[in-house]
Amino acid sequence: MRRALKIFNRLEELTLTITLLGLASVAFVQVCTRYLLGISFDWFEEGGRYVGIFVTFLGASIGVRRGIHFSMELFLNALPEKPARVLRIAVAFFSSACFAMVAWYGIEVVMRNHKFGVTSASIGAPMWLVYLPIPVFSLVIALRFLGVGVGKLFEKQLEERSQG
Numbered sequence: 001m002r003r004a005l006k007i008f009n010r011l012e013e014l015t016l017t018i019t020l021l022g023l024a025s026v027a028f029v030q031v032c033t034r035y036l037l038g039i040s041f042d043w044f045e046e047g048g049r050y051v052g053i054f055v056t057f058l059g060a061s062i063g064v065r066r067g068i069h070f071s072m073e074l075f076l077n078a079l080p081e082k083p084a085r086v087l088r089i090a091v092a093f094f095s096s097a098c099f100a101m102v103a104w105y106g107i108e109v110v111m112r113n114h115k116f117g118v119t120s121a122s123i124g125a126p127m128w129l130v131y132l133p134i135p136v137f138s139l140v141i142a143l144r145f146l147g148v149g150v151g152k153l154f155e156k157q158l159e160e161r162s163q164g
Contacts, residue, residue, distance in 0.1 A: 019051060064141050103139040106134040106135030113131055
């Protein structure tokens, strides 16, 4: 299980890296052709927006895994150890539930777009495919927050085991 998770994490980071490099490369070519040749790609603005959504949700998933998301620590740092730990666990589970709801409603949006056959204006891509990263990565984020909560819930027992 750990090996599969490690492979998934590497694949996630590699996908983000390749996607960002591709987006930056296409943006560079777009700017160069627009200003040097007077040629502009119609599809780039729309495609860039959709790739930006993909990158945002993928990056958020990596951020949860690494624990580098924006958080308000001032209040938690002012609390005694036990209440702060309880609050951190509650926040992780609440965040997991929120992203699970985003995934649920995202699936509904994807299914509606698939049902109606909606396509994007410039690229002509099926909109269900454009919206698909939202529920997929929201589910991954929900599972990651759930893992953070469970990890924090049992971290005392794990520390005692490793010391004993």
